[in-house]
Amino acid sequence: MESKLVALGIETFKIALLLALPGLLTGMFIGLGVSIFQATTQINEMTLSFIPKVIGIVVVIILTMPWMLNSITDFATHVFSLIPTFVQ
Numbered sequence: 001m002e003s004k005l006v007a008l009g010i011e012t013f014k015i016a017l018l019l020a021l022p023g024l025l026t027g028m029f030i031g032l033g034v035s036i037f038q039a040t041t042q043i044n045e046m047t048l049s050f051i052p053k054v055i056g057i058v059v060v061i062i063l064t065m066p067w068m069l070n071s072i073t074d075f076a077t078h079v080f081s082l083i084p085t086f087v088q
Contacts, residue, residue: 004082004086005086008079011075012075015071015072018071022060022061022064023057023061026053026057026060027053027056030053030056030057034052034053035049
């Protein structure tokens with residue numbers, strides 16, 4: 001039974017990482033692009049790096065929301081189906 005719980009915990013971390021990945025990658029690439037732009041133009045404005053990241057992450061989350069919702073619904077269904085195996 002403990003191995004089932006460990007496997008469920010590992011699966012939980014995997015799904016959390018998978019769901020967070022699009023937003024994190026978007027923020028990283030937009031931040032890299034803005035940093036290169038700031039280095040070449042020597043503009044050092046804090047809002048210039050913050051606003052594009054927020055807008056980009058919001059757009060990516062909106063675009064990937066159906067996939068994220070489907071993934072988390074499948075995972076929740078799987079967890080609820082495992083409940084009888086844990087209760088003895």
